[in-house]
Amino acid sequence: MTTDRPEFERVRTMSALTDVEELLGGVEDAVAALFATPCEVVTAWNVASLELGVSCGDRALFEALHAYLGSHAGPASGGRPDVELTFVVSDALAGRLEATAVRLPGPQPAMISYCTTEKGSLPVEHWRAGRATLLRTLKTRTWLLADESYSRLTFVVGDDYPLRPTVHKDLALLILHVLQRTLEARGQLQIHASAVVVDGQAVLFAGPKRSGKTTCFLDAIVRTGARPLSVDKVHLAEDAEGTATGRFQVFGIPTRLRVLAGTLQKYPGTWDAFIPEEYRGAGEERLWRGESDSKVSIPLTSLRAVTGEDFTLRAPLGMIVLPDVARGRVPLLREVVDPLEVAELMRPNVYTPDNPEEDWWSGIGGHLAADLRARAEAFLAGIGATVPILRLEGAERIDHLLQEAWRRLRSGATGPTEAEPIGAPRS
Numbered sequence: 001m002t003t004d005r006p007e008f009e010r011v012r013t014m015s016a017l018t019d020v021e022e023l024l025g026g027v028e029d030a031v032a033a034l035f036a037t038p039c040e041v042v043t044a045w046n047v048a049s050l051e052l053g054v055s056c057g058d059r060a061l062f063e064a065l066h067a068y069l070g071s072h073a074g075p076a077s078g079g080r081p082d083v084e085l086t087f088v089v090s091d092a093l094a095g096r097l098e099a100t101a102v103r104l105p106g107p108q109p110a111m112i113s114y115c116t117t118e119k120g121s122l123p124v125e126h127w128r129a130g131r132a133t134l135l136r137t138l139k140t141r142t143w144l145l146a147d148e149s150y151s152r153l154t155f156v157v158g159d160d161y162p163l164r165p166t167v168h169k170d171l172a173l174l175i176l177h178v179l180q181r182t183l184e185a186r187g188q189l190q191i192h193a194s195a196v197v198v199d200g201q202a203v204l205f206a207g208p209k210r211s212g213k214t215t216c217f218l219d220a221i222v223r224t225g226a227r228p229l230s231v232d233k234v235h236l237a238e239d240a241e242g243t244a245t246g247r248f249q250v251f252g253i254p255t256r257l258r259v260l261a262g263t264l265q266k267y268p269g270t271w272d273a274f275i276p277e278e279y280r281g282a283g284e285e286r287l288w289r290g291e292s293d294s295k296v297s298i299p300l301t302s303l304r305a306v307t308g309e310d311f312t313l314r315a316p317l318g319m320i321v322l323p324d325v326a327r328g329r330v331p332l333l334r335e336v337v338d339p340l341e342v343a344e345l346m347r348p349n350v351y352t353p354d355n356p357e358e359d360w361w362s363g364i365g366g367h368l369a370a371d372l373r374a375r376a377e378a379f380l381a382g383i384g385a386t387v388p389i390l391r392l393e394g395a396e397r398i399d400h401l402l403q404e405a406w407r408r409l410r411s412g413a414t415g416p417t418e419a420e421p422i423g424a425p426r427s
Contacts, residue, residue: 044076045069048179048235048251049314053081058089060162061171068172071300072230072254074313083182085175086154094158097143101136104129112177122173140170150181172256176233179253180351184368188235188251189379190351193320195234195250196226198406201318202250204234206349212325214259215266216398221307222267223399224406228303229312231257236317236379247386248317257298264296266396270306274298319409320346320383321402323392331394331401333408342384345391350376388412 041056047069053076056062065087101107107125126135131148143156155174180190193206194217203226205216213232220226230252237249261279264271272280274296304310322336322345336342348355353369383389388408394401 044078044081045073046076046313047073048183048253049237050083050179050182051076051079051081053084054087055085056087058087058162061087061089061157064162064171065175067299067301068175069254071304071311072252072313082151083178084152085178088154088156089159089162090156091159093156094141094143097134097136097156098141101127101134104134107136112173122170137170137174140164142170142174144174150178150185153178172254176253176255179235181368183235183237183251184372186237187375188237189372189375190253191234191236192232192349192351192355193234194231195229195252196220197229197312197315198224198226198318198409200315201409202229202234202315203319203321203405203409204250204317205321205323206346207323208348212323212392212398214257215263215325216321216323216392216402218259218263218267219399220402221309222270224402226402226406227309227312228307229315231255231300231303239316249314250317251314252311254300257300257303258295259298260295271298274302317387319388319390319405321390321392321405322346323394323398325392325394325398327395329393329395331398332392333401333404334391336389336391337384339381339384342389343380345389346380346383347376350380352376 041054041059041062043054045052045054052069052073054065056065104127107127110124110126112122112124123138124135125138126133128134133144133146133148133150135144135146136142140161141158142161143154145154145156146152155171184190191204191206193204194213195202195204196217197203198220203220205213205220207213217228217231221228229250232255233253235251235253237251239247239249261275262282264275265279265282276296300311336345352372353366354373390405390408392398392401392405
């Protein structure tokens, strides 16, 4: 983390609900009464270039929020926030919202998802009334109220919500939804990729599930000395100043780190505490199968405890690596220079309405769809001429391949090569 732990302050404030008075009727009175007690936490963060103003009425919920966002939060500028987030814990207010929803016309279904095949989907219903949006998660009855620009948002949950085991997952998905929508409305692209920083430049590991993105990410930071930037998603913003370091700036996005137990066993003594008992000492055949139940979630704060490194918050894009890590794969690096091949390999990793991993377009983000499609195609057509695109194939000890990629990043070397030992890896 790059900022000191925010201190708790006692304040009295109105929430973002005041902007949706037409929709909620007398609900704002209830919010004012709740925040009349000295229990709110107030802080400001900069996450992925967005200034966030955060107000939270419950310390346990703030702890969950801080555990999720804190690793990617930099110091705020002190100016007016781009997005104001208010978190309210109240059975009474949640009940009022339920009663309000009954009186509204039928809701529209949608899905907020970061991984449709790995239990990472969050089904929601949403209503629109005037300039306001009301969104409700179906599994846990979390409420999100937003103004027209998604710049003032209020989350409402029941009294027992902060203690539920799903709080981190649900909260993460809703916050990710807000970040994604806001950043894309500002002209950025979200890429399904892990990322590290080498010599001040961002290297993306982009590819489909089970291609080896997390393996490359962990090998890079544990064995080659790269610095972590993001574990599963990044946002790219065009560099308006046209600096010599490249056309795009890469911003890390906080997401859950979920990794196969077999991957963790590659680093004995480092991640042992996170490996489920039944997978400790499991045979190679079982570990390479990559059973979904063997995936474990690791808090991002634990990553620093293991590696000793904080997350870098942003860096200019220097290289994209497309991994294909599979058992028995012969180690090989080659540069992808054909623009059609670059577009074919990268397109599934650029989040647009055509990417099935994100289904919030069906009702929530539809107004951004056409613009984002055009933006994505322009990016895919030109990215190969902007930075090197490398295809990485291998199995175990791919840190040798990564060291070769770092050499190419520094020297601009191109062409296919087989990996050779490159010195002793860092343990």
